[in-house]
Amino acid sequence: MSEAGTVSSSFTPDLGGPRSGPAAARAVDVVKLYGSGDTAVRALDGVSVDLLRGEFTAIMGPSGSGKSTLMHCLAGLDAVTSGSVSIGDVELAGLSDKKMTALRRDRIGFVFQSFNLVPTLTAIENITLPIDIAGRKPDPAWLDTIISALGLGDRLQHRPSEMSGGQQQRVACARALASRPDIIFGDEPTGNLDSRSSGELMAMLRRSVDELGQTVVIVTHDPRAASYADRVLFLADGRIVNEMRSPTAEAVLDLMKNLDGS
16 A cells, blocks of 8 residues: 555556556547637647546646646546547547537536536435436435435435535535446535535545445645545646645645645
8 A cells, every 4th residue: 555645756647557447537648729829728738647447536736737627628528629538438529419418417427616506406306307307217225325425314305595505515416426427527526615514525525436436536726625535636737747646635735835836
C-alpha cells in the first residue's frame, strides 16, 4: 500500500497495462480548442488518462487549468477538438445526439454545485426522475440501499424547499446513483455547502465507491474534498502535470501552492 500523499516524481498517464476490462472512462491525446485562429484558446493540450472502475478520482488545478473542461469532455457534455474519449467500451466521437443522450442518461450520473432538483417534486420523485423519463422502473432493493446509505429515509416526501442544502445535495447524489451508472461525475459538488455538509457528502461519495462499487470523478478546488479520493490528478495549462495517490488535505494544499506559484 502506498504512503499517504504519494506524489509521482515524473508523471506518466495511467493508460494501458493490465486491467480487468475497460476503464470506466478514458481520454487519449485529447485537445480542446475554444475559438479559432490567433485568438484560439487551448483549454486541453494532449491529455491522456484512464479513470479506473471502482476508484474515486479528484481533478484539481489553478483557475483556467482545464479541469472543468476535461470533466465535461469525459462526460460527453462537450466535444473534443481532437483525440478520443470513451465511456467503458463506447467511443463518444460520432455518436448521434440520440445515442449520446441515452448514454448520458443510462451510464453516467451527475452531481453539480447547484443541486438541479425540481422544486415541485418530492425527494423520492426527484431521485427516480431520470429513470421515470427513460420509461423504466427503479430497482427497489438498490433504491432502498441508496436511500439508507444517504440517510434520506425520513425525507422522501419532502420537497426541496423543505430541506437544507446538505439534504438537497444528498438527494442529488441519490438521483445520480439510482440508475446504477458506470461512472458519476461531480463538478464542484461541495461548492454550495458548509464545511459539515461538505464533509458528509464527500463521505457518502467515498462510501458509494467502497460499499457500492461506484466509480466517482470530481472536479474540486478544496483540498479537504480531494482527500477523500484514491487519486488526485493535477492540471496546469491544459495538461496533467502530476498525480497523487492516497492524498491528504495537507499534501494536496502544498502541491496546489506550487502550481499556483505561491
